[in-house]
Amino acid sequence: MAAIFLVGARAAGKTTVGLELARLLDCAFVDTDRHLRERLGRSVAEVVSAEGWSGFRAHESAVLREVAALHAQGGAVIATGGGMVLDPENRRFMRAQGTVFYLAAPAEALARRLARDPLAEQRPSLTGLGIAEEMQLVLDERRPLYEDAAHHILDATAEPAIVCVEALRLLGRN
16 A cells, blocks of 8 residues: 555644544554654744754654655555645655645634644744744645645545545545
8 A cells, every 4th residue: 555645734634534544544644744743842832942944854854754764565544744734855755655645624714723732832833923924824835835745635524434435536546
């Protein structure tokens, strides 16, 4: 099985959907942000504080390739960080290595999820704006990049089980 990459904004449900999809496919699940934290022994916020966003993005790209190589034989569902698509090489790499699903949701839905998310503090602000304004701005910038990376677009406002059923259908595994 080739890798399955999940891309999308923060709070789109990449980890939630990814865990369930991996269970259904009986394969490994990897969250690149979690893998990065474990590898570096620092949170995303700590890496950004110490090395800036460019330093974090370099680590993020390295982790993407590392986890893809680790699971090249058995396949995996890989949930990527929201900014993984900013590097055109990452978009090309994911498309070439497997199937890429963009978990799409409107900015308002993402902002509501982030407002309820106790882990939001671990994710530094990208703009210094409020959650709703930041999500709209970031989504406006990144939506074309998510779409460019993706083989398929899934409605991330649906229940995770429904998103998984649609992903399985698109993978020909229904």
